[in-house]
Amino acid sequence: MSYAKLARHFARLGHLRHATEILRWDEAVLMTQASGAARADALATLEGQMHGLLADPQVPAYLTRAGDEASVGRLGPWEAANLREIRRLQQRAAAVPATLVEQTTRAQLRAEQAWRTQREANDWAGFAPLLTEVVARKREQAAALSMALGISAYDALLDEYEPGCRVETIDRVFGHLRSVLPDLTEAAIERQRERPVTLPRGPFPIESQQRLARRLMLAVGFDERRGRLDVSHHPFCGGVPSDVRITTRYDETDFVSALMGVLHETGHAKYEQGLPEAHVAQPVGQARGMALHEGQSLLQEMQISRSRPFLEFAAPLIREAFPRAVATQPEAFTVENLYRVYTRVERSYIRVDADEVTYPSHIIVRYDIERALIEGRMEVEQIPDAWDAGMRELLQLPTGDDHARGCMQDVHWAAGLFGYFPTYTLGAVAASQLYASVVRRFRDLPERIAAGDFEGLNSYLRDHVWQKGSLLESDDLMRHATGRSLDAGFLEAHLRRRYLE
């Protein structure tokens, strides 16, 4: 009875999340500029109502009684897992006083708004005090969560984005990558010199790009009866499992990044569309965490779509989409050249432009700094020097006082997203590890991909990842799906195979 009441209560939370997801998508894709303030009010009130449900004073008593039901075996595995997730949400919500939540939100909004202009102006002196305020509030939150959950301060923040993940895992994975990436990057760049590349020149009509993107998106398994593709300034995957909304942006002079952007978001979308329908409004029906979510998009983008077999499948469709560009520059549209285009390696300052070889180094620099900040081992004034040192060590790119291309390039910290960055690289590791498992299951996977057949891949992921929702903890899910815990050796092996063999 108590479990059933909890499930009804938390279904309402799921219904309001449905509402916020659609409103956020609408804001990015359709909303008039004039409606910005009204929409912000609507979303803030919805967040408040959701917090009200989480903080409902009746919930703890129900949780205790539902725990009794679970202990006498009256709950099935999905119900028990749902109870675990509800408890997690409730504990987190109860641990942080509402006033601190408000103070943090206000500090973040101030820092985020200022950051938009300060970054362009390279104004670290103006930004630092605002970021200091955010860090102070996040430290308080982390301390409160740490106390309530019995885990370390940084783990307590990380746990929001990647439930169950702890710094031990990150240190193991990142330690491995840190030891191999500098040499691997150097070798890949060295090797690349022997393989000249021809960059395709446009114009590439937007409508042709849209048709091509849709065609590939459907080919790899996006279900158009349960979602759509639109245009927004920043590409993202939003919506709800029965109506997943992915977006991209097109550039008439370059089809390469929009196309891969759509395939990346399609990876996220297939995960959402594959979540267990029976639990859609419950916490246990949600995707397991940000690392596994990024794992799905990077599996689709990096493992599959930037591979030679995929480009064997896609090249004829790309050529069909842009007949005029092909006519003037046929050598740019061969499978081999497209493969080179899609696997270029370059040390660069900006994370979002980075390739898969250099990307983890960007993340490791950020992880070292944000963890030290939360643990009180570093203050905001020390960030630029730490950033410069990290970029020197891992990418041979000192940043000095160039904060716009350095520690001010990302909005994450201003927005209070501490503990989020590591999930990008945990996702890359998960992607290579899952891909290796699928290949073990289907030895002919490359041939299937070259033939445009993604059903084996999708059914493996559907059974082992998507349909699981949040039934298992991340580590259990990875061990069930791949036979072992997250192991950076899979990412290393993938990079060596693709860039050094």
Add this chain to the structure above:
Amino acid sequence: MSYAKLARHFARLGHLRHATEILRWDEAVLMTQASGAARADALATLEGQMHGLLADPQVPAYLTRAGDEASVGRLGPWEAANLREIRRLQQRAAAVPATLVEQTTRAQLRAEQAWRTQREANDWAGFAPLLTEVVARKREQAAALSMALGISAYDALLDEYEPGCRVETIDRVFGHLRSVLPDLTEAAIERQRERPVTLPRGPFPIESQQRLARRLMLAVGFDERRGRLDVSHHPFCGGVPSDVRITTRYDETDFVSALMGVLHETGHAKYEQGLPEAHVAQPVGQARGMALHEGQSLLQEMQISRSRPFLEFAAPLIREAFPRAVATQPEAFTVENLYRVYTRVERSYIRVDADEVTYPSHIIVRYDIERALIEGRMEVEQIPDAWDAGMRELLQLPTGDDHARGCMQDVHWAAGLFGYFPTYTLGAVAASQLYASVVRRFRDLPERIAAGDFEGLNSYLRDHVWQKGSLLESDDLMRHATGRSLDAGFLEAHLRRRYLE
């Protein structure tokens, strides 16, 4: 202080209304079919949260104290009016027990869903018991509201859609129309025989229709920075004042109805876009009522857009939009013929297809029946006979047992909308009365309209109607704007001028 607290509390209601409006629009225009159940859950939960805000036990005490603030003159006119509206909402919400609300909703859903198939099957025997259940619940609601508000049962329902309106007004207005419409309709049809009409033949390409509709919509004053036009199965005006969303549906064989549909919705949209921005989230910032809302759309459609001056302005644009149809049938696209097309009168069974001369008769038939039902003077089984008699008397069209074209044609009663039908015709009267006032102010209005100049009209409506929001009660607003209360003589005069002179 108490007023300020109330205003903050009810702003949250406004924010959640913003959310539901956008979600409803999205459902009609974009949502995948697969997401229907999840969206219904999201909207139901949002309604529940809104009801929770209305029924908050702290509100009555705040209302009392804010009333004290008002009585010592500490509130300005907008605040005082807002307090009046908040009280109205709170009283209505408090009057009906939550269990009765739920029972009513369930009865309505059952009747509405069954109606979709039963209407097509002419299955009155199947529908009657379901409608009986709805009527029983609505009678209970009306009784509870009547007790709490100290007004009659039917007035209590009417008051939801048209605050402050009472049956005395409707009886006066409808009594006037009832006495003149049968003869007027006969005379108009007689007169029409002397004026043959050529129906334009398509195809009319959808894209051309869209461009034309947008052009006219912008010409009459729709602000595209604060709204958009899309396609949906049933045309409507939704969204929020800073982002008004109107829809239409196109038919390649007929441009006439889609075009007028867009102009009708544009009338609604201009009202929403013109509401006072400073009070957007408060009850006082909302449109005054359904009659005045329909008044704006009918003013735009009937008074303006179906007039000869407007068609002088629009005909060249229509001809430009459909050059091929014009080439084969030039006589169909003259101003005179388009005017005849847009002012055809015909007695017909179906309300939504009715012209402005016969429309009020359809409404009067429904008003007589629904009021008798709520007042317990009629039972559901008697509806078909009453319908047949009403249609005989007012339109010489007996319906007998043809319920699909008779009393089962509208979803309103199944959906629990009792007290709603009269607002259509009150709106038609308001439209003709407001138009007459604008003409008194701008003697050259017809010439302005023929020249495509709508600024005088719009500024009059903006000042006298749109910007007032819910500051005034409907009757006060009409008297300020037009010098008198609602008077059916204006509609009669309009119809005589247009159809008999």
